[in-house]
Amino acid sequence: MTTEFERGHAYVVDRGEIQLRYGQGMAAGLGVIMRHFRDAFTKKLTNPSETSGMFTVQYPEERLTLPDAFRNFPILLYDDESGQELCTSCFQCERICPPQVIHITQEKDPNTGKPVPAAAEFLIEYDACMSCGLCAEVCPFEAIKMDHEFELSTDEHGGLTIDKAGLDRPVSYYEQIAPSFWAEARDNAYKKLQNAVKRRSGLIGIAPQVAEKLKATQVIEQPSVADEGQTTKDEGSTPADDKASRLAAIRARNAAKQAETNGTTDAAPQPTAPADDKAARLAAIRARNAARKTDANGVAEGAPQPTAPADDKAARLAAIRAANTAKKAAEEPRIERQEPAQAPQPADDKAARLAAIRAANAAKKVAQIEGDAHDHSPNGTNGTK
């Protein structure tokens, strides 16, 4: 049966008669396979027109270059120099995402409470993301792009919900992985970024990585301002006097520890004021951790710090300031102060717990004495209430 179509016709495939007999067909096929087998060891398939040879790539030692268009998971871009994120939290990507794995919280101005074109938090559940790239396509600010990184395996399920710190990449990174895509997007991206930056203030909209560096430098430049910020933030929860005294206590403790180990070179005490009665316990835990660290390293690394000092200078400056405060505030409780530093040589958990209790007691005492003494000891922190 043949049918004619407008352009072409139907034809019956030729089933053919077997031409080779007694296993010759199989032998011929085996010949083909042997040829490929030989080529697979002797010849490297270099371009797509070749149909034999070694075409596998010895991953991970050997890697194919990925095309610019390659997309795996979305990332956020920020400007290299200023650290300003391109994202303005317009929610376009959140809305178009078919499996709805993007979650954005918009940043609000701390003074006015009005929304600012920046994302306060940006979460993407990589584990449910299907890499369709619609978010990158829809983004009017060229802020969300598809990464080329695909080795993301982890043994922790929650580890695949990525926050802003994990998503942020500098523009230069994207330019390097997808030059042609960025060349198209660059002008639009920067034009729109400038508009967004006008409405941002302070550290709003700055990538977390860059923000940390900036914070550290700000401490050097304007220490009083940094302290002020710290104080005002905490004022809501506790009476200023009480808090200030605790703060001083912690500083004193840190200073003491520092003196105990090797003086003034390192250890930047973290001026975080505990807001409630847990303060002492918290301080104890910190003291213990610090002691452990000291034990392990043999060198004093100072109080555990959520934010690493930008450089030695900043750390030393902070240390000196803390030491001064401590000296001023607490002349008497030297014995108690030494205790938390001396006691923790935690050979085991028990020792550690003991050290914690001791540290807690010490901190409490210091706090008490501080509380009495602090009226007469003016320091930068108190001045701002």
Next chain:
Amino acid sequence: MLKTEELQINIGPQHPSTHGVFRLIATVDGETVVDLKPVFGYLHRNHEQLAEVSTYIQCMPYTDRLDYFNSMANNFALAVAVEKLAGIEVPERANYIRVLMAELTRIQNHAAAIGFLINDMGAWQTPLAFGMREREKILDLFEMASGARMMCNYFRFGGVWRDLPPEFMPELKQLMQGLPSFFDEFERLLRDNEILRVRSIGVGTLPREVALLYSVTGPLLRASGIAYDIRKAEPYSVYDQLDFDVPIGSVGDVYDRFLVRIEEMRQSYRIVQQVIERLPQTSGEHINPAFADIGKQKALRPPTGDAYGRVESPKGELGFYLVSDGSPRPYRYKVRAPSFINLTPLGDMCRGHKVADIVVILGSIDIVLGEVDR
């Protein structure tokens, strides 16, 4: 006369030869299959309902996951259906790019499908590796154009996501140089093979009347001798401007299906050649300018009504039936999946054959469970 007893055996749902999570309940009398019932639904992903709570463009990446071997063809079908529903024009260049992608998809699907068929017959992995090698080259091209090898998500309403990158055409032309020798070698390797012939000739015959009753489509139907190809019967895109023939079989057994697929690859090759020639002279952009901004795609609200868009996917007629109530989400979204419908006559095809033939017949249908269960 020895009294024999019928025995029911289960193949699957977890079985290396079932091409996915798929179960067969076979009633056998000795080695002979008396009855066979395919059981599917293990891979149900709620695709249709999911689409009804998604906007039209959000459905596009989900269609990649229907028949994950041929995401370009799936994209094509949805795009055709939505364009019909909303009355969107597609520029000529976009149409040629689409056809190019659809035909490359067909080549890579058939190369892999034949490889898997031979694999099921016992030629473990080696011929499959040859098919996969060619497939990889085509997937590299897809990756270059769309950013992904398998989950392409390349089509948009009114065109395609982006124009072909400059490095695409040279690569494609090189690939085209090698393809004919691959087809010949692939065919020669298997055609004269005595084992292949014994295991496929006369096995799993699907007479044309039965094929019609089951509304089977694609290479399976053509192997049964019916020259039905949607590219000819209801030309979409620019298929009416392209020269190609429709290979059909005469018996409708596994061997015919194998030969029809080989020939279809050659026809697709012809089409790709024509597209390469014409692409530089085509008019228009890679996408309808009115829909070039994805915001327009997102806000697409087709007028109230319904439309059925269908394409000749490598596995058969892939159709999307859409009902719009004027909202940005489809009111009803139905997929006519070729794998699913082609699988239904499996029982008829297997009856009277040996148990070992079940796997071969199943392989000759060329199913993808992602599409069967949706």
